[in-house]
Amino acid sequence: MSFFSSNNPALKEEVFTQTAAEREVSGGSVMTLNGTMAKAALMLGIVFTFALFAWDLFAYMGVPVPYLISIPLIGVGLAFLITYKKHLAAYIAPIYCALQGLFLGGVSGLLELKFPGIATQAMLLTFTIFGSMLLLYSTRLIRVTERFKSIIITATFGIFVFYMASFALSFFGVDMPLLHSSGMAGIIFSVFVVILAAMNLLLDFDTIETGMQYGAPKYMEWYAAFGLTVTLIWLYVEILRLLSKLNSRN
Template sequence: MQSNNPVFRRSDAFNGASANAYGNQTYPGNGAAHQSYGQTPGHGEPQYGAPTITGRPMTIDSVVQKTAISLAVVIVFATITWWYTGDIKSDSAEAQQNMGALYGALMIGSLGAFALSMVNSFKRVVSPALVIAFCALEGIALGAFSKFIDAVFVADNTSISGNIVVQAVIGTFAAFAGTLATYKFFNIQVGNKFRTFVIAAMFGMVGLGLLEMVLGAFGNQIGLFGFGGMGLLFAIGGLVLGVFMLILDFDFVEKGVAAGIDERESWRAAFALTVSLVWIYTNLLRILAIFSQD
């Protein structure tokens, strides 16, 4: 089967030439939020193909297991980054030094995760080691970003229940559970128009983000990543898009399991789901930070 999504498009198992038992098109999941897409020539929609099975077929359980491992790596490295960078809330020289280390971790983690997201998205044979490496770097970036938000927007006497970082984590998993329940309960069918819209929106947001980075280098930011009105609109749009990306992921995994693709592709699905959840978390955290301002 042929996928429009680069995460799945580079997979031989996801991109066979013949029709499967359904005789229907495939449905792409989400990959890294920064990608390129193609379509089946002459059809405009991807097609199921006959997967090449080298071992056991992919199952829902295998996807859940690999996704759990991926998310565990993200959480572990985020926690290590949080604690390793030390106190950054005081006015001491040590706190200033720790803040510098925090920014360094954020830059290294973000750039490294972006690079590996590109490799994982376009790599034909999925590499579990590279997926785990991506998760580790993503965890470093998220740990640094979360600690920065905590330092700026969370008061010292704020309880755990009022901590926006904790709220964002809970909200992310609630969004995942709610989207999955909605997808199954309402039997959502992903059509080509919806898929194209999500892909176009993803490209648009990534393009705007890159434009903001370039303008920021010259001191002329639009405010898309800020904590004002423009930043709030951008974050809300990103959150909604993240939910749509999850729907594409669920649909593609469901169809992939039905087609009996190789179990190794569970790592590709886990990578896509992890990217979607990270996307949702970062946008939700920004929204909570904006609303927590005085």
């Protein structure tokens, strides 16, 4: 899981209001939708490129377990750094994306050996959900109210705590059944997390729109694109987890 989505400081509305105030003092170009989407596409391109590299590399070498554990932890550290050094997002976010690409390539390759076609299915579902959420948001069929934000943020934070607890307990040989079980409870849990990740996309769209409304400075395009990319990575991982559970039942 990517541990930062719309509830993390990376896409909080206050971030944009503060930086907008900075721009009014210093002047300069403002954040735009086209600029943000272009940077998000670039970051996803970096993720995809490094995922393909890792896929090919570890198909021959095998995937060392320490590698799979260490990269997400480094990613969390970089995400925190970006959160508190927003103006450095243009330099740090591509590194984060490259590392996540290596991680996703390794994990996807491992699961592909066990369940052929699962990576392609997960990718198609990820972008299908992204397009669907964008349509729902742009047509205002789902409105991102303050109550809606509060519910999604609270639920996402709860999942974050659960994942962190699961990671810590794994060192003591304690397994969280909902996370890995292919039973009905495990599948329902994964469906819930996939839906929650999809809902976070709506919050991402809303906060990006807020940034443009407030006239946030140009560098915030990198920052906002980073937040959106993180949510998409999280969504892909959760879909991959769900599909692996479903395939395990066959």
